[in-house]
Amino acid sequence: MIVLKRLALWFGLPAILIAVWWAFTAQGVNFFVPKPDKLANTFVTVWFSEKFFTDVMPSMGRLLISLAVSLVLGVALGIAIGLSRTLRWLLEPLLEFIRAVPSTILIPVLLLLIGINDAMKITVIVLGCLWPILLNTIEGVRSLDEVLKNTALVYRLRGFDRIRYLVLPGASPLIMAGIRHSLAVGLILLVVSEMFASTDGIGYSIINFQNRIAIPEMWSGIFLLGIIGVLLSVVFQAIQKRVLGWYYGLKEASNDG
Amino acid sequence: METQTPILSSVAVSTLPTRGHTARRAAQWTAAGPYVLGVAGILAALIAWELFSAFGPVSQHHLPPPSVVIPTFLNNFTFTQFWLTVGQTMWAWFLGLTLATFGGLAVGLLIGSSSLLRTGTHTTVEFLRPIPAVGLIPLAALLFGPRIGAELLIVVYGCFWIVMIQAMYGITDIDKVADDTVRTLRMTWLQRVRHLVLPTLLPYLMTGIRLAATVALILAISSELIVGTPGIGRAVAQAQLNDNPAAMIALILTSGLLGILVNLIFRFIERKVLFWHSSVRSEVAA
Amino acid sequence: MTASKSDIRLSVQQVRKVYGAGSRNEVEAVRSLTFDLHAGEFACLVGPSGSGKTTLLKCIAGLLDPTSGEVVLDGRRVSGPAEGMAVVFQEYSRSLFPWLSVEDNVELPLKTSGVPKAERKARVKDALDAVTLSHAAKSYPWQLSGGMQQRVAIARAVASNPSVLLMDEPFAAVDAQTRGELEDLVREVWKRLDMTILFVTHDIDESVYLAERVLVLSSSPTIVQADIHIDLPDVRSQADTRSLHRFGELRHQVYEEVQFAKTNPGGERMSVRDGLPS
Ligand SMILES: Nc1ncnc2c1ncn2[C@@H]1O[C@H](COP(=O)(O)OP(=O)(O)OP(=O)(O)O)[C@@H](O)[C@H]1O
Ligand SMILES: [Mg+2]
Numbered sequence: 061m062i063v064l065k066r067l068a069l070w071f072g073l074p075a076i077l078i079a080v081w082w083a084f085t086a087q088g089v090n091f092f093v094p095k096p097d098k099l100a101n102t103f104v105t106v107w108f109s110e111k112f113f114t115d116v117m118p119s120m121g122r123l124l125i126s127l128a129v130s131l132v133l134g135v136a137l138g139i140a141i142g143l144s145r146t147l148r149w150l151l152e153p154l155l156e157f158i159r160a161v162p163s164t165i166l167i168p169v170l171l172l173l174i175g176i177n178d179a180m181k182i183t184v185i186v187l188g189c190l191w192p193i194l195l196n197t198i199e200g201v202r203s204l205d206e207v208l209k210n211t212a213l214v215y216r217l218r219g220f221d222r223i224r225y226l227v228l229p230g231a232s233p234l235i236m237a238g239i240r241h242s243l244a245v246g247l248i249l250l251v252v253s254e255m256f257a258s259t260d261g262i263g264y265s266i267i268n269f270q271n272r273i274a275i276p277e278m279w280s281g282i283f284l285l286g287i288i289g290v291l292l293s294v295v296f297q298a299i300q301k302r303v304l305g306w307y308y309g310l311k312e313a314s315n316d317g
Numbered sequence: 318m319e320t321q322t323p324i325l326s327s328v329a330v331s332t333l334p335t336r337g338h339t340a341r342r343a344a345q346w347t348a349a350g351p352y353v354l355g356v357a358g359i360l361a362a363l364i365a366w367e368l369f370s371a372f373g374p375v376s377q378h379h380l381p382p383p384s385v386v387i388p389t390f391l392n393n394f395t396f397t398q399f400w401l402t403v404g405q406t407m408w409a410w411f412l413g414l415t416l417a418t419f420g421g422l423a424v425g426l427l428i429g430s431s432s433l434l435r436t437g438t439h440t441t442v443e444f445l446r447p448i449p450a451v452g453l454i455p456l457a458a459l460l461f462g463p464r465i466g467a468e469l470l471i472v473v474y475g476c477f478w479i480v481m482i483q484a485m486y487g488i489t490d491i492d493k494v495a496d497d498t499v500r501t502l503r504m505t506w507l508q509r510v511r512h513l514v515l516p517t518l519l520p521y522l523m524t525g526i527r528l529a530a531t532v533a534l535i536l537a538i539s540s541e542l543i544v545g546t547p548g549i550g551r552a553v554a555q556a557q558l559n560d561n562p563a564a565m566i567a568l569i570l571t572s573g574l575l576g577i578l579v580n581l582i583f584r585f586i587e588r589k590v591l592f593w594h595s596s597v598r599s600e601v602a603a
Numbered sequence: 604m605t606a607s608k609s610d611i612r613l614s615v616q617q618v619r620k621v622y623g624a625g626s627r628n629e630v631e632a633v634r635s636l637t638f639d640l641h642a643g644e645f646a647c648l649v650g651p652s653g654s655g656k657t658t659l660l661k662c663i664a665g666l667l668d669p670t671s672g673e674v675v676l677d678g679r680r681v682s683g684p685a686e687g688m689a690v691v692f693q694e695y696s697r698s699l700f701p702w703l704s705v706e707d708n709v710e711l712p713l714k715t716s717g718v719p720k721a722e723r724k725a726r727v728k729d730a731l732d733a734v735t736l737s738h739a740a741k742s743y744p745w746q747l748s749g750g751m752q753q754r755v756a757i758a759r760a761v762a763s764n765p766s767v768l769l770m771d772e773p774f775a776a777v778d779a780q781t782r783g784e785l786e787d788l789v790r791e792v793w794k795r796l797d798m799t800i801l802f803v804t805h806d807i808d809e810s811v812y813l814a815e816r817v818l819v820l821s822s823s824p825t826i827v828q829a830d831i832h833i834d835l836p837d838v839r840s841q842a843d844t845r846s847l848h849r850f851g852e853l854r855h856q857v858y859e860e861v862q863f864a865k866t867n868p869g870g871e872r873m874s875v876r877d878g879l880p881s
Contacts, residue, residue, distance in 0.1 A: 069436045077441065092460065149354035154362050160576025161569060162535040164542060165550060168557040169565050172379045207697040210666055214690045215712035215763070225711060229702040245535075247449045248475075252539045255454060263451075267543070270455030278459075282452045289447020306702040306743060313745040344626045 094276040103280040111265065116284070119261040122178060123250050126185035130242060134190050135235060138197020139227055148198070159195070163188035163245075164252045171257050181253040181261075188249045189242035196238030200231025233307045236300050243292050251285065262288075381563040390567035403571065406537055406548035409465055410579075413472025414533045418526055421477045425484025435485070446482070450475030451539050463545040472536045476529035483525025487518040523590055527583040534579060538572065549575075612799045613640040613663070613767055617672035620658050624670060632658040634824035635672070640767070640799050645790075647810035648803045649857065650820030651865045656803045657693075659825075660771050663801070664690050676767065686716075689765035693772040695753040699744035706731065706740040709759045716763070730762035733792055750781035754788070761792055768793075770802045774809070783841045786813055790839065807861060811835075811853045812844060819860040821867055828867075829860040 078096055085095045094102070107116065141147045167184055174180040204227065212226045254263025266281035301308075363383045370382035393399040428434045428442075450471050457467035491514060504512065541550025549572055556564040615638050622630040632655040640646055650656050661667040663674050665684040674681040676688060692698040699708050706727050713723045731737045734754040744752050753773055760768055770789075774782045790813060793800050804810050810817045811833055819829040833853055835844060844850055 066436075069433075070440050073437055073441045074444075092456075146350075146354065149351045150358040150361075152351070152358075153355040154358045157359075157573050157577060160580060161573035162531075162538045162576060164535055164539040165553055165569055165572050167542065168553050169562065169569065172557065172562060172565075173375050205697050207692055207694045208700065210661075211690075211692065211698045211700075213666055213684045214664055214688070215715070215759075216684055216686070217711075217715055221715040225700070225703075225715070229700070232702075244447075244449070247447075248451050248535065248539070251449055251451045252454075252543065255451070255543050266452065266455050270458060273459075275459075278455050282448060282456065285452040286444055286448035289449065290444060293443075293447055306745075309743060310701045310745045342625075344623075 092275060094279055099276055099279055099283070102276040103283060106277050106280050107284055115260050115262055115265050118178075119250060119254065119263070120288070122181050122185065122261070123246055126182045126189060126250075127239075127242065127246055129182065130186050130189035130193055130246075131239065133186070134193030134238065134242075135197050135228075138194045138235075139201055139223060139231075141194075142198040142201025142231070143227070155191075155194070159191040163249060167253055167256050176257045176259070181250065181258070184253045185246050185249045188245045192241035192245065193235065193238040196234040196241075197231055200234030201227055203234070204230045229306075233304055236304055240293075240296060240300075243296060247285070247289060247292070379562055381566065385563050386566045386570070389563045390570050393567055393571065402547070402549055402552050403575070405465075406534075406541065406550070407575070409468045409472065409546070409548060410530075410533050410537045412465075413469050413537065414476060414526070414530055416469065417473045417476035417529060417533070418480050420473070421480025421525070421529075422484050422522065424477075425481040426488055428481075429485035429488035435489070442478075442481075446478040450536055451543075454540060454543050457540065458544045463547075463551075465546060467544045468537055468540040468546040468548070471540045472533045475536045476533050479529040479532060480522070480525040483521045483528075484518070487521030488514075490521070491517045519590055523583075523587045527587065530579050530583055531576070534572075534576060610642040611639045612642045612644075612677060613801070614675040615639070615659075615663065615672075616675065618659065618662055618669045618674060619671045620655070620662060620667065621670045622658075631824045633662075633669075634826055636820075636825065636827055637672075638818060638827055638830065640801060642766075642799055643797050644816060645793055645800045645814050646802065646816040646818060647814035648801060648818050648820065649805060649807060649810045649861060650825065651822045651861065652805065654820045654822050654864070655825040656805075656820065657771055659820075660690070660769050660801070660803055664688060664769055687766040689760035689763055689768050691753070691756050691760050691768070691770040691773045693775055695749065695756050695773070695776075696744070698756055699752060699759075701743065701745055704741050704743055705736065705747070705755050708744065708755060709762050712759065712763045726762050726764075730758040733761065733795075734758045734788060748781075750777045750785060753777060753785060757785075757789065757792065761796060761798075764796070765798060767799045767801070770800065772803050772805065775805070782809075787839075787841065789813065807854055807857050808845070811850060811857060812839065812841075817853075817857055819857065819864055821864045828864050829857075831857060831860070 081093075082096055084090070085093055141151060163184065166187060167180075170180050170183055174183060208226065208230065212222055217226055250261075251263035251266075254261035255267045258264040262281060262284060266278055266285075269275075269278040269281060367382045367384060370377055370380050373380070428438055453471055453474055454467075457470040461467035461470065537548065538550035540546055541548040541552075542554050545551050545554070549568055553565050553568050556562075556568065615636055618633060618636045619631075620633040622632055636659060648656055648659070658667065662669045663681065665674075665681045665688070668682075676685050679685070681688075700711070703711065709727045709730055710723055713726060718726070727740075728737070731740055734757055736751060736754055736758065739747060739751065739755075744755060747755070756773070773789075774785050777785065786809065789800070789802070792798075802810075802813060804813075815833050817829075817831045817833060818827055819831070820826070821828040831853070835847065835849060835853070
């Protein structure tokens with residue numbers, strides 16, 4: 061009974077929405093909105109074909125590589141800047157400015173400088189994804205608990221040990237928050253960079269369908285982006301649950317007390 | 318011994334002021350350091366850019382040095398066309414953000430206030446929200462062509478979810494204890510909203526709007542870049558077609574300045590609002 | 604209690620600490636503190652709130668540089684956290700690494716100082732046994748009660764075999780029952796491992812019960828106002844020791860000094876009663 065109710069709650073609204081959509085498109089032919097069954101068919105034929113290897117895989121590759129690069133750069137620089145007051149003072153205004161640049165606007169310039177290739181797209185995505193991770197890491201390092209820092213000093217945790225056992229885990233809740241933000245930004249930049257200048261990828265495909273006025277195909281691309289977004293956030297949440305298990309436990313414990 | 322004593326004491330006397338002196342130096346540095354080093358950092362970056370442009374692996378034409386870009390950047394300020402372009406971007410930004418804020422707030426409050434609605438809409442929201450707004454660019458282009466409607470569709474879609482989710486968190490978070498306390502005080506509905514709902518909701522909402530404001534700028538410019546709606550994004554794309562990198566980079570600097578302006582505005586508003594918020598809090602406590 | 608000049612373990616010489624020196628809001632937390640601790644001695648430091656106890660402890664631990672004066676550990680001047688010194692902080696919940704399990708918390712200092720794995724495991728086990736927490740080895744600190752967390756911190760401190768153990772009001776935040784147990788635990792560990800302990804507390808009973816020697820600080824600006832030898836039997840128990848006549852006398856004596864300290868900044872007199880251990 062409870063299971064049924066839960067199922068109804070989870071799938072009720074999507075079912076109603078699809079029914080309405082069906083009813084709406086069944087009346088006549090709407091130029092901009094394809095019928096649900098047509099869209100489902102198109103989705104399968106378009107994306108479960110060689111396009112999966114020629115467009116989806118390259119896009120995902122670019123995104124994941126860029127995220128990895130942003131993570132390594134952001135955390136490494138963030139720790140250095142967070143730990144050094146001089147570096148912080150030196151770089152803060154500069155970073156504040158670079159971060160404020162809406163990163164998609166860099167695409168045309170990077171196109172000139174690097175050319176239409178993966179390196180350009182990865183650079184654009186990294187230039188967008190880096191900031192949330194970098195700034196959160198700095199903040200995380202700076203907000204390390206004073207007593208914990210003293211404890212680490214007393215037990216002579218130095219250099220790499222200090223970073224591995226104190227700084228990184230201590231900053232990890234904020235680093236994870238930064239990564240979550242980066243995921244959303246990264247997907248935006250991936251799509252825009254592929255739309256603006258590319259010969260393959262999901263963004264390129266979607267804009268190509270639009271130019272050919274292939275409406276159902278275009279919609280199927282938008283849906284694919286939604287699915288990728290959901291997958292990314294599911295994977296991220298699973299990782300976060302593992303990495304930050306201690307943090308949620310700690311928070312719960314201090315809320316009880 | 319007798320000759321040593323004065324030496325010792327003179328050492329003691331002379332070390333004391335030096336200690337005080339270095340300490341005062343340290344205090345002064347703490348106050349001035351951020352400004353001195355901050356300016357130094359920016360200057361160093363400009364010099365590095367100048368040198369890279371002159372001696373680096375890319376042609377100077379593609380990456381003009383700051384000594385070329387900055388005059389272009391400043392010169393822009395004298396053109397009406399430039400201000401018009403900036404105005405177009407900011408107008409779309411403002412309109413899109415406003416619409417998204419009111420829409421997101423209304424829907425977020427509605428859904429957040431009932432746990433049935435929250436669970437009932439969960440799957441739908443979790444599917445629609447991650448669709449990157451820029452994915453809708455082709456649809457917007459088909460529906461509106463290169464006009465502001467296309468830009469608004471994208472900005473509103475992207476920002477709506479951010480505000481909505483924050484509004485939902487805020488309304489869900491209203492402290493049960495505070496709720497009971499206020500209920501026992503027999504406040505009217507209006508007083509409850511003013512003294513309990515708003516103070517809890519506002520910090521969440523402000524966070525949402527601030528996040529949305531930055532995203533809105535990115536989305537507005539993306540749409541200008543690809544759909545060709547008027548604004549800075551389109552100006553950059555045109556400069557690229559005209560093979561004018563100096564103009565492009567000057568526009569990028571402008572966009573960074575706009576980004577900073579947006580941040581400053583929201584920091585200012587937030588301070589005002591949170592000030593108001595804390596004053597209301599203390600009223601309740603009294 | 605036979606102590607000679609040669610077995611001085613920790614020497615605090617005219618330590619002075621001024622916070623924010625050179626700025627407009629200078630605070631002279633500690634004026635001039637001088638005392639020695641001998642090897643194997645258990646001393647308590649009592650003083651009014653804000654008298655600079657934590658400040659002094661941080662200077663000894665090498666976490667703060669004294670404005671002038673020096674701290675000498677085993678003949679070497681302390682200029683940073685020194686080997687052979689361990690600290691138990693008052694804020695136990697914030698001093699354990701919440702992302703490490705209890706045993707990993709105890710093991711970490713051994714690991715980073717290069718103790719071989721087999722020995723490490725054995726020492727962690729011994730330390731956890733000593734504080735009767737073996738059953739909680741795999742738990743996380745935040746899953747434990749306050750008293751248990753403080754026991755983990757003590758286990759971590761003793762596992763590294765320190766020659767000097769500094770404790771800053773370690774039991775201020777635990778309930779009275781647990782507190783008694785922890786006090787006995789500390790004395791037991793002290794006897795077994797032959798450490799020098801400097802224990803900060805503002806609880807007069809606790810200081811007399813625990814220590815062989817009580818140092819009373821004046822209120823700020825701070826000096827050592829009294830140095831009292833505690834001549835209670837070596838074997839102590841909560842019920843018996845506290846009801847001894849001598850316990851009452853000593854408690855009274857310390858109480859008087861603390862009362863005097865509260866009203867007398869920079870302590871105008873230096874009273875040495877019952878003699879320093881000679
Ligand atoms: N970081 C600091 N900066 C400036 N002043 C400080 C700082 N830490 C402590 N003080 C001041 O130094 C004095 C001594 O502080 P300290 O914490 O050492 O006292 P305490 O004896 O440990 O007090 P308590 O019993 O309350 O723990 C106080 O007046 C305090 O305000
Ligand atoms: Mg203290």
